[in-house]
Amino acid sequence: MHVIESGNVAAATGVKLARVQVIAAYPITPQTPLTEKLSEFVESDELSAEYIPVESEHSAMAVCIASSTTGARSFTATSANGLLYMNEQLHWAAGARLPIVMCVANRGVGAPWTVWNDHQDTVSQRDLGWIQLYCSDHQQIHDTVLKAFKLAETVSIPVMVCYDGYLLSHTYMPFDVPEQAQVDAFLPPFKPTHFLNPEEPRNFNTVTLPDVRPDLHGNTAPGYMEIRKTLHSDLRAALTEIEKIDGEFGEAFGRGGDPFVEPYRCEDADYVAFCMGSLSYQLRDVVDAMREEGTKIGVIGLKVYRPFPDAAVRDALTAHKGVIVFEKALSYGNQGALYADVKSALYSAETRPFVHNYIVGLGGREIKTHHLYDALTESIKNEAAIGDEPQWVGLKL
C-alpha cells in the first residue's frame, strides 16, 4: 500500500514491520519525529516493543548494546551531536558484534550549531566497524531499514541507515509499505548465537590481553588483535551478504538491485557525478539537462559507504573519462573522505579517470540545481586545472 509520509515515518514504518523488540529513544533534530512515531506505535499497541525514553544518546546506545547482548532485536536513532555523543558506544557495539540497527538523519555538527543537513556526522564515524548504508528517497529508507536488520543479524555487525536530515527526514513523498506477512517471511525472528543467559553463564566483552591465551579447555583463545582483525575481515565479507540480501529482498518485494552503487545514464557516459544520499537523485535532473545539450554524463549514488565496496566502485568508474565526487563532508585538513576513498579504489585500475572533488551543502546550504550544473561544466572544461584541492560549491566568501 502506498502512503505519503515523511522520511522519518518511512523509517519508523520499517522498524515497526521489522518487529523490533527494544527501542531506545532520545530526541534530536531532525531525527525526532522518527522516535515520536515509534512511541505512538508502541503506545497504541501497533508494535509490541519495549520503548525506553533514555536520558542521553550515550545511554540510548548502552540500552541497545545491553538489550542486543540479552538477545532482543534492538533499535535507536539519532543525528549529528547525538551520534558523536555515542561515539565510544558505537565502537563498543561493533567490537561486541551486536546486530543493532540505528537510523541517522544526517545533520551537520557543531560548532557552530546547525540543525541542517550534511554528512559530517556519519562520515566522521566511518572507522567504527559499523556498516553504513545511505538512502536517496523514502522508499529506500523504508526498504533499507528492513534489509539492515537482516544484514546485521547475518553478519553480527551493527548497521547505520543514513538519510539526509530535513531533505529526506522531513519531506513527504509516496512510498510502498508491504504487508506484515511479507516482511515476516523475509526477516525471521532474531536468534543470537550467544546471549546473556544464566543457564550458560558467560562474561561478555571482558578485558582481552594483547596476546593469545589458552582457555579452560586448553584451546587457544584469541587476543585483542585477532578479534579486531576478524571484525575487519567480516566487514569485508559482509559485502557478499549485502548483495545476497538485496537479491532476496528483490525477490520478495520486487524492489532493489544495484546493492552498492546506483547508476543513472552511465552506460555511454564520458563523465560521472558520484555522491551519497538524496543529492544523487537531484543530480539526475542535471544529468538530463546536460545530456540534452550533448554532454555524455551520468550519475552514481553510493549506497554502501562502509564496508567500502571498492571493487564495485572501480568497476563502475574505470570506463569513464572523469569522475566528479560531490560530498557533504570533509576530512578537515585533507580532502573529502569519499573522494579519497574513490581515488584509493581506482588506484589499482589499469586506466584511471580523472577525479575531482566538490564540497556542497554543508550545514544545509541550499544546493541549487544550477550550482551542480556549473560545477560539472567547470570540472569537465578545466580537467587539467583542477587539482586535488576540494572545490567549494555555492560558497559566498
Add this chain to the structure above:
Amino acid sequence: MRQDIIEIRWHGRGGQGAITAAKIVANAAFKSGYNGVVMAPTFGTERRGAPVYTSLKIAREKIYDLSPIATPDMVVVLDHTLLEEVDVTHGLKEGGQIILNTPKSIDSYDFGAHRLSVADVTAYALEAGLAPGIVNTGVIGAFAKATGLVSRELLREAIRHEFSAMKPEENARAAALTYDRTVIGGA
C-alpha cells in the same frame, strides 16, 4: 529544469497546519495519478506563530529535486494577516494563482497579473463545527475549487483519512463549505 512539475507554496503560521493541508492535497494528487509528489516544510526551527511555508511539488513522473520551490505556480495563504509580513507572491510565475483565506472581499486586493481566489475559511470552519482557528482543511477546499487539481471527492476521502481520529466529518464539511463558497477572480 523540468517543466512538468506543478509547484505550490503554502504560507501559514507555525502550528496552523499548513503541512497537514499540503499533505492532504499531496495524497489526493497522488490518488489522481500524480506519481511524483514531494512536500517539503520549512526546514529548521519552526516556532508557533512565526510565519512558515511549505513546498509541494506534483508531477506525473517521480520528482528527484528536493530543493525548496523558487518559482511557484500557486501560493496558498492560510491567514491574510501574513500579507503584511511576507511577500507571498515572491517568485510566483506570471499568471500564477493565489488562494487566500480572508474575511475581506476579493476587490480589496490587487495582485496585478496574478489570479486571486478568496474564501473566509475561518468563518466557514467555525460554521462546520471546528474550533476557532482551524483553517487547514477549509483552505484546501478553496484550493481544490480554484485550481481544479484534485476532485472534491478525492479531497473528502483524503481529509477523512488524515483526520480519522479528529473530527473527520467536521473537517470534511469545512472543506466542502469552503469549496462551494470560494470566489475566483480573474487575472
Add this chain to the structure above:
Amino acid sequence: MSKEEFCSMISVSEPGPGDGGNTGSWRVVRPVIDLEKCIPAKTGKPSCFNCWLYCPDAVVTKTLPPTIDYTYCKGCGICAEECPAGAITMVDEASFTKEEK
C-alpha cells in the same frame, strides 16, 4: 559464510577458577588454623565461621574443621585478624618446605 562463522570471534569468557593463576603464590604469610583453639573444630559444632564469612577469596570452607585452599589463598590475614578465638596464625611462607607448600 554462515551466521555462526560471522560471530566466531568475540570476547566471551567462560567461568572457571584461577583466572589470576594459582594466586596462592602471592602469599608471603600463610594462615594456619590451630584446631585446639578453633571453636567449631574444638566443639564439633558449627559456630563462628568468621574465617569463612570474611574471606575475600572464598578459599575457606564452612566445615568442621574449616579448611583453607592454599592453591588460591592470597594470605591477606583477614581470617586471622577476625578469628574470635585467635586460632589462626599467619606463618612466614619461608618456614615451609617445598613439600609442605
Add this chain to the structure above:
Amino acid sequence: MDNDKKTTVLTLTDEEIVNPGNRACSGCGLGIVYRTALKALGKDTVLAVPPSCLTVLQGLYPVASTKLPCVNVTFASTAAAATGVRAALRATGRDHLNVVAFAGDGGTGDIGIQALSGACERGEDIIYICYDNEAYMNTGVQRSGTTPKGVMTTTTPIKGKLQHKKDVPSIIAAHGIDYVATASAAYPLDLYDKVKKAASMKGGTRYIHVHTPCPSGWGFAPQYTVHIGKLGVTTGLFDLYEIVKGEFSLTGESAKRVGKERTPVEEYFKTQRRFRSLSQELTDEMQGMIDAKWANYTA
C-alpha cells in the same frame, strides 16, 4: 529490617558464585562485598559491570571468575545498560531474572550518575550496587567525588582532597525510588539481607551503597580490611541504613549505636595512611559533623 528474619553466619548459604584465584588484591574489600552480594542474588541474575576493580576481579578473557552472565559496558553507561538488559528480558519472556548493575564509586557518583539518575527517574526494575572504595582505585588511587575531605590520593598528593565526600545515596534517594540502603564490607550479613530484600522488591529501582575498604588505596595492611570497615561504622562516619519507600531507619551496628557512645573518628583516621596529613582542625571538623548528624538519630 527488624521485622525480617536476619541471616546468621550459620544460615548463610555455602554456595559460592565467585571463583577463587581471581585477580583482586590481597585483602580486597570488594572481594567480600561481591562474594556476599552474589550469594544473596543467586544464579538467576544478570550483571552489568563498567570498568572498575571489578572488571579485573571478574577475570580476563577467556576466563571469568563469576558464574553469572555478565555484560561489561562502558564507564558512563552502567545503569542504562542494566535498563537494556531488563527491557530485553521482558521482550524475550525472561523477566523473572534479577538485573544487577555493579559499579564502583567513580562509575556511580561521577561519570555514571547521569545514566543512574535516568534509570532511577524511570523506575527501572534493576538493582544497582555501588561499592564505594572512595577513589579511582583501578587506575591507581585518584580522587573521586566520594573521596572524603583531607584524603591523600595521587591527584591530591600534597594538600589532600579539599572537598567533602559526595553523598551519593542521598542523591539517589531524592529520586524517590523504592529502596535505598547503605552497607559495609565489614558487615556482610547486613549486606546480604539488604541485597535479599532488594531482590524481593521487584518492579522498581533499588540502590545499595557499600562502604568498601581498600588496603592498597587507603594505606593499611590487608588483614585490617574488616577491622577498618567496622571502625568506619562504629565511629558513626559511615552509617548503615535503609530507606524503604521513603522510610529511613538505621540498621545493624549503626542502629545499636543510637544513644550510645561512638568511637572517636580519629581512631579511624589513624589506621590509614591516606589520612596522614589530616590536620587536628579538620579532624575536629569531621568529628563535629558526625556528632551533628547523630544528634538527629533517635532510637
